[in-house]
Amino acid sequence: MSQPAALNQDQIDYWNGEAGASWTRNQERVDRFLAPITAKVLDAAKPAKGEAILDIGCGCGETTLALAEAAGPAGKVTGVDISAPMLERARERAAAKGLAPEFIKADAASYDFTPESFDLVFSRFGVMFFDEPAAAFANIRKAMKPGGRLSFVCWREAKENEWVFRPLVAALPHITPPEPPAPGTPGPFAFADEGHVRGLLEEAGFDKVHLDPLDLDLIMAEGGADMLDQSINFVLEIGPVARALKSESEAVTEKVIGSVREELAKFETPKGLVLKGACWIVSARP
Ligand SMILES: C[S@@+](CC[C@H](N)C(=O)[O-])C[C@H]1O[C@@H](n2cnc3c(N)ncnc32)[C@H](O)[C@@H]1O
Numbered sequence: 001m002s003q004p005a006a007l008n009q010d011q012i013d014y015w016n017g018e019a020g021a022s023w024t025r026n027q028e029r030v031d032r033f034l035a036p037i038t039a040k041v042l043d044a045a046k047p048a049k050g051e052a053i054l055d056i057g058c059g060c061g062e063t064t065l066a067l068a069e070a071a072g073p074a075g076k077v078t079g080v081d082i083s084a085p086m087l088e089r090a091r092e093r094a095a096a097k098g099l100a101p102e103f104i105k106a107d108a109a110s111y112d113f114t115p116e117s118f119d120l121v122f123s124r125f126g127v128m129f130f131d132e133p134a135a136a137f138a139n140i141r142k143a144m145k146p147g148g149r150l151s152f153v154c155w156r157e158a159k160e161n162e163w164v165f166r167p168l169v170a171a172l173p174h175i176t177p178p179e180p181p182a183p184g185t186p187g188p189f190a191f192a193d194e195g196h197v198r199g200l201l202e203e204a205g206f207d208k209v210h211l212d213p214l215d216l217d218l219i220m221a222e223g224g225a226d227m228l229d230q231s232i233n234f235v236l237e238i239g240p241v242a243r244a245l246k247s248e249s250e251a252v253t254e255k256v257i258g259s260v261r262e263e264l265a266k267f268e269t270p271k272g273l274v275l276k277g278a279c280w281i282v283s284a285r286p
Pocket of ligand 1: 008011015030056057058059060061062080081082083086106107108109123124125126127129130
């Protein structure tokens with residue numbers, strides 16, 4: 001009889017494979033793209049001098065470094081992630097900035113954190129990938145000081161996020177359509193439903209759960225002659241079109257590029273190629 005898959009193993013494989021490689025390769029571009037969201041979620045989380053802060057799914061470390069700067073030398077910031085290549089990038093960036101957050105390679109769902117040790121648990125798009133999210137958040141909650149804060153940002157539905165939806169709709173006539181994820185499947189849009197997020201956080205023992213919508217313009221590429229080329233390259237590196245094209249031929253990829261180019265051209269503005277993003281900023285108390 002075959003063994004049941006270990007919890008989160010698919011995600012561990014995924015973030016140590018092609019996804020970890022492409023997020024690391026595109027780190028600067030992704031951080032530029034997400035910068036307006038980063039500013040809003042950091043503003044909501046209010047990291048303070050001297051605090052102990054945990055950054056879940058810290059990836060290449062952009063927010064861990066910002067949190068370490070906010071907490072200052074008297075604070076203690078920890079980034080946890082399952083992806084070896086992304087953590088390697090995070091460590092290099094911390095060293096280059098003279099910052100010393102701790103980075104742990106571990107599954108946040110089951111890691112044995114020191115109980116009641118964090119004032120703030122934070123995440124930028126790193127908490128939607130747990131096979132059993134309520135159990136994972138119960139584990140995270142145990143690591144929080146009484147009176148601590150949970151603060152994270154996650155995506156709302158794909159169709160509200162033009163940056164991902166418009167290229168996908170343009171590509172669909174040419175590709176094998178990706179299976180719509182079954183409800184509860186981990187992934188970038190797993191926390192789109194307000195009631196689902198509220199329910200799982202309450203099941204994990206959190207209190208005072210708030211979800212605030214954040215709608216904003218995201219700049220896929222800044223202005224310039226190669227704005228469309230840059231945007232197409234982005235779509236071919238990160239997101240569902242990139243994933244779908246892994247199993248398609250070069251001829252199909254060429255057709256997809258043509259259709260995505262035509263679609264994205266509609267979003268050219270003097271500021272750059274601008275598409276809507278839609279998130280939840282979530283806060284809760286342990
Ligand atoms: C969408 S990326 C976001 C990375 C980073 N927070 C950022 O905004 O650039 C999701 C991150 O969550 C991490 N992740 C997924 N499941 C995890 C788990 N169970 N424990 C820790 N990290 C996890 C992935 O390795 C990846 O780095």
